Every structure is written in C-alpha cells, then in structure tokens.
Amino acid sequence: MRGDFIVPAQNPRLWTYSLPAALLLLAPFNILASLGMDIYLPIVPAMPGILATTPEVVQLTLTLYMIMLGVGQILFGPLSDRFGRRPILFGGALAFAATSFALATTTSAWLFVLLRLVQATGAAAMLVAVFATVRDVYAERPESAVIYSLLNAMLAFVPALGPIAGALIASALGWRAIFLALGIPAFIMLVFVLPKWHETRQIRTQTSRAGFGTVLRSPNFWTYTLAFGTAMGSFFVFFSTAPRVLIDRASFSELGFSFAFATVALSMIATTRFAKSFVARWGVPGSVLRGMLVLLLSAGLLGLGEIFLPPSFWSFILPMWLAAVGIVFTTAVTANGALQEFSEMAGTAVALHFCVQSLIVGVIGTGVVIGLGGDTAWPLTAYTAGMAAFTLASLFWLTSRQRR
Structure with a gap:
C-alpha cells in the first residue's frame, strides 16, 4: 500500500x-x-x-x-x-x-x-x-x-x-x-x-518505501547505476590515492600536486564539450560500452606505469586523462539509462540512483585503497579494471536479455 x-x-x-x-x-x-x-x-x-x-x-x-x-x-x-x-x-x-x-x-x-x-x-x-x-x-x-x-x-x-x-x-x-x-x-x-x-x-x-522496491527490481537501474559507480569510483580512488602517490612518493609540492590534479578535471571539462555529439551517435548502451573500454585501457596503462616507471606525472596523471574521457562518456548517459522506466516516480529513482552509486564508490573504493595501499597506483588499477569488467558483463547480459 x-x-x-x-x-x-x-x-x-x-x-x-x-x-x-x-x-x-x-x-x-x-x-x-x-x-x-x-x-x-x-x-x-x-x-x-x-x-x-x-x-x-x-x-x-x-x-x-x-x-x-x-x-x-x-x-x-x-x-x-x-x-x-x-x-x-x-x-x-x-x-x-x-x-x-x-x-x-x-x-x-x-x-x-x-x-x-x-x-x-x-x-x-x-x-x-x-x-x-x-x-x-x-x-x-x-x-x-x-x-x-x-x-x-x-x-x-x-x-x-x-x-x-x-x-x-x-x-x-x-x-x-x-x-x-x-x-x-x-x-x-x-x-x-x-x-x-x-x-x-x-x-x-x-510516499511509502513501497516504491523503492519497484526501482530496485529493475535490471536497467542496476546496470547503469553500476556503470555510474564505476566511473565516479575511478575518480574517487584517484583523488584518494593521488596526494600520497604524488606528494609522498613523487615529491610534488602541495601546489604542484594541485595543478597536476587540476589537469584531470580540466580533461573531463574539455571532453564534456564534444561528448554530446558522440553520445547522440552511440546511444546509451554504446556510450557506456565505450566508456568502460576506455577505463580498462587507462587501468592497463596505470598498472604498467606502476611496474616499469617511478611515480611521476607521466605514469600516474597521463593515464587519468584517458580515464577522464571514459568517465565523461559514461556519466553523460547513465542517469537516462537507469531512470528510463520511472518517469512517474523520478524523485525516488533519482535518490536511489545517487545513493546506491555513493555506496558502491564508498565501500568498494575505500576497500581497495585500504587493502592495496593508498600510496601506489594499484588501488586505482584494481578498482577501474575490476569494476569496468563487471559493468561490461552486466551490460552484455542486459543487452542479450532485451533481445529475447
């Protein structure tokens, strides 16, 4: 009731x-x-x-x-x-x-x-x-x-x-x-x-919480909220680890770190300017697919940088420019994908979308930072690669389900 x-x-x-x-x-x-x-x-x-x-x-x-x-x-x-x-x-x-x-x-x-x-x-x-x-x-x-x-x-x-x-x-x-x-x-x-x-x-x-169950039973909601959490979580793990990697290990000054960090945010802003035309061409599933693939590539570069290079702007920040592109392609469409079934209860669906995303980011993101050490690129590599792979599997399952 x-x-x-x-x-x-x-x-x-x-x-x-x-x-x-x-x-x-x-x-x-x-x-x-x-x-x-x-x-x-x-x-x-x-x-x-x-x-x-x-x-x-x-x-x-x-x-x-x-x-x-x-x-x-x-x-x-x-x-x-x-x-x-x-x-x-x-x-x-x-x-x-x-x-x-x-x-x-x-x-x-x-x-x-x-x-x-x-x-x-x-x-x-x-x-x-x-x-x-x-x-x-x-x-x-x-x-x-x-x-x-x-x-x-x-x-x-x-x-x-x-x-x-x-x-x-x-x-x-x-x-x-x-x-x-x-x-x-x-x-x-x-x-x-x-x-x-x-x-x-x-x-x-x-409204009673009965409406929450309708949203939480939706495969679309979970797949695209998971994609949103993957993208935003990659940025969360980045800013959780970046100060220790760049200031403690790479000997950046606090101001130098801040300027390096700002270039990633500026990459996201720049990508936003031309993302609209690509999103219109690819649609919601296509944009998420490409966003996840770009994030996987970024994770691979971060892992290679951690293995073969000392901590630096080039090994840690440059791959994040690529990740910024994947984050924008993903977040540009995930709300539409997650909420498309809930036009009559948009308020409840939006609240759950952001709440679930923040729990994914906070719990899993913090877990990898603490478990793998916040002074290396490994938490960022593990979160981005693992969550992107999981999101791609969910996206493929959802797509095949809708074709039946």
Missing part, C-alpha cells in the same frame, strides 16, 4: 528573482558542498601526523563525506518535500558552517572523522535544497536548461580549482585555515539569504 498524501504549502510566494540574482543565491551552496571534498586534498598526506593517526583513518574523512553526499538525498529529499526547502537549506548550511569551524580547532582523530561526517550531512542538505528549489521554480520555464547547465558547470570546475585553492591557503595560513575558508562563506551566505530565500515548495507529498 502506497499511502500518499498531499497537503498544500502555506501561502507559498512566487520566486521572482532574475536569473543572475537567483544564481547568486543558489550557486554558493552548490559550490561549497563540493568544495568541502576537493579543497582538503592537498593536506591529506599531512593529516595522519597532525591527528596522530593512520592513513586509513584519514581515508575515512574522504569516504564518509562521499557516501553521505549520496545517502543524504534519501534522507533530505523526503524531508524537504514534507517540511520545505528553506528549513533544509538553513539547517544544512548551519551544520556545514559550524562543523567547518570545529574542524579547524580539533586534532582528535575520531572527533575529526565525526565532524567530517556531520559536515557532509550539511552539504547533502544544501544540495537537496538547491536542486529542489530549482525544480520547483524552473521546471516549466525555458531558463531551466540554462540554470542546470550553469550549476553543473560550476561543479565541474571545483575539482580543478579546489585543490589549488587549498594548497595556497595551507601554504600561507596553515591547514586550519582551509576549514575556516569553508565555514566563513557558508555562515555569511546563511545570513545573506535568510530574508531572501522564501519557501518554493508548492505541495507536500510523502
């Missing part, structure tokens, strides 16, 4: 801001949520010494953040439908700002891990509120394509610029300043938007 109910929102006001003004309200929370991961990367190798702990514990500060960004959608999506976008945004921003300040003051390892989890919870709430508001306001308006593309473009630039900013801040002001650089803008924006961000939710709908 579904048990849906609809309650009108109390006197919702129209969102009458111009597109530039709306972006000024929306974009900072969108950027800060992602920046909480990327700005921190240059100091990851130093954190075991700072916190008097092991690299495996520090890895949790990346893993839990990544998982919560996905799992949080399952929690905050329904809450924003029931209580509104505004309280979810303000609660999330307040939690993000407060824990960012707290992270700058602690050197207790497990308190640091806990605070990173709460920080990610706040980030997830901010993302849900931002995109739910965009959906409320722009779903039936021509500006929707513009604002979605602008918000996604901003997120694409964060992995390129975030580590550089983190390295510069840490070099000039110390590692604590990185978390102040997250908390201060979040608090300022919270105060700035408080009188301006009015509620946009028009109705309140709550």
Whole structure:
C-alpha cells in the first residue's frame, strides 16, 4: 500500500528573482558542498601526523563525506518535500558552517572523522535544497536548461580549482585555515539569504518505501547505476590515492600536486564539450560500452606505469586523462539509462540512483585503497579494471536479455 498524501504549502510566494540574482543565491551552496571534498586534498598526506593517526583513518574523512553526499538525498529529499526547502537549506548550511569551524580547532582523530561526517550531512542538505528549489521554480520555464547547465558547470570546475585553492591557503595560513575558508562563506551566505530565500515548495507529498522496491527490481537501474559507480569510483580512488602517490612518493609540492590534479578535471571539462555529439551517435548502451573500454585501457596503462616507471606525472596523471574521457562518456548517459522506466516516480529513482552509486564508490573504493595501499597506483588499477569488467558483463547480459 502506497499511502500518499498531499497537503498544500502555506501561502507559498512566487520566486521572482532574475536569473543572475537567483544564481547568486543558489550557486554558493552548490559550490561549497563540493568544495568541502576537493579543497582538503592537498593536506591529506599531512593529516595522519597532525591527528596522530593512520592513513586509513584519514581515508575515512574522504569516504564518509562521499557516501553521505549520496545517502543524504534519501534522507533530505523526503524531508524537504514534507517540511520545505528553506528549513533544509538553513539547517544544512548551519551544520556545514559550524562543523567547518570545529574542524579547524580539533586534532582528535575520531572527533575529526565525526565532524567530517556531520559536515557532509550539511552539504547533502544544501544540495537537496538547491536542486529542489530549482525544480520547483524552473521546471516549466525555458531558463531551466540554462540554470542546470550553469550549476553543473560550476561543479565541474571545483575539482580543478579546489585543490589549488587549498594548497595556497595551507601554504600561507596553515591547514586550519582551509576549514575556516569553508565555514566563513557558508555562515555569511546563511545570513545573506535568510530574508531572501522564501519557501518554493508548492505541495507536500510523502510516499511509502513501497516504491523503492519497484526501482530496485529493475535490471536497467542496476546496470547503469553500476556503470555510474564505476566511473565516479575511478575518480574517487584517484583523488584518494593521488596526494600520497604524488606528494609522498613523487615529491610534488602541495601546489604542484594541485595543478597536476587540476589537469584531470580540466580533461573531463574539455571532453564534456564534444561528448554530446558522440553520445547522440552511440546511444546509451554504446556510450557506456565505450566508456568502460576506455577505463580498462587507462587501468592497463596505470598498472604498467606502476611496474616499469617511478611515480611521476607521466605514469600516474597521463593515464587519468584517458580515464577522464571514459568517465565523461559514461556519466553523460547513465542517469537516462537507469531512470528510463520511472518517469512517474523520478524523485525516488533519482535518490536511489545517487545513493546506491555513493555506496558502491564508498565501500568498494575505500576497500581497495585500504587493502592495496593508498600510496601506489594499484588501488586505482584494481578498482577501474575490476569494476569496468563487471559493468561490461552486466551490460552484455542486459543487452542479450532485451533481445529475447
């Protein structure tokens, strides 16, 4: 039994801001949520010494953040439908700002891990509120394509610029300043938007979890969500291992590492510009097939580099340029492939798509980093090759099943 109910929102006001003004309200929370991961990367190798702990514990500060960004959608999506976008945004921003300040003051390892989890919870709430508001306001308006593309473009630039900013801040002001650089803008924006961000939710709908089973029984959902997890997980394992490979073993400076890391993000951005025409030609299954094959080739080059070359830009970063192409070809179509059967329950399907993907990435990705050692290319090689092969097998099974 579904048990849906609809309650009108109390006197919702129209969102009458111009597109530039709306972006000024929306974009900072969108950027800060992602920046909480990327700005921190240059100091990851130093954190075991700072916190008097092991690299495996520090890895949790990346893993839990990544998982919560996905799992949080399952929690905050329904809450924003029931209580509104505004309280979810303000609660999330307040939690993000407060824990960012707290992270700058602690050197207790497990308190640091806990605070990173709460920080990610706040980030997830901010993302849900931002995109739910965009959906409320722009779903039936021509500006929707513009604002979605602008918000996604901003997120694409964060992995390129975030580590550089983190390295510069840490070099000039110390590692604590990185978390102040997250908390201060979040608090300022919270105060700035408080009188301006009015509620946009028009109705309140709550659906039981019965709908989740429909999605989870879909072969299409699992195959393309697995492909999404393979692509995003390759990038996750890359940024989990890159600081230790390049800073600790290849003797890159924190700033040099950040610029090297940025080239991979820029490769993804460049590929995005011409991927649309290829995706239109290949279709969803063809794009995933080619994306997985490119990732397999990248994994092979990473493995050969680890065996025959010392850690360097050429042995570790250059193959990731190729991986970036495979990641873009895959992620450009996986949402359409996974959600094509669920137009009438898109919200539930989207939430599960991102939640399952984040669990795949967090659990399996972290497992290979800890199990194979985060200071070599082997975790990245194993994850990318193993998951790409598994995804290809699933894709071939799905294709043959649909031909019967």
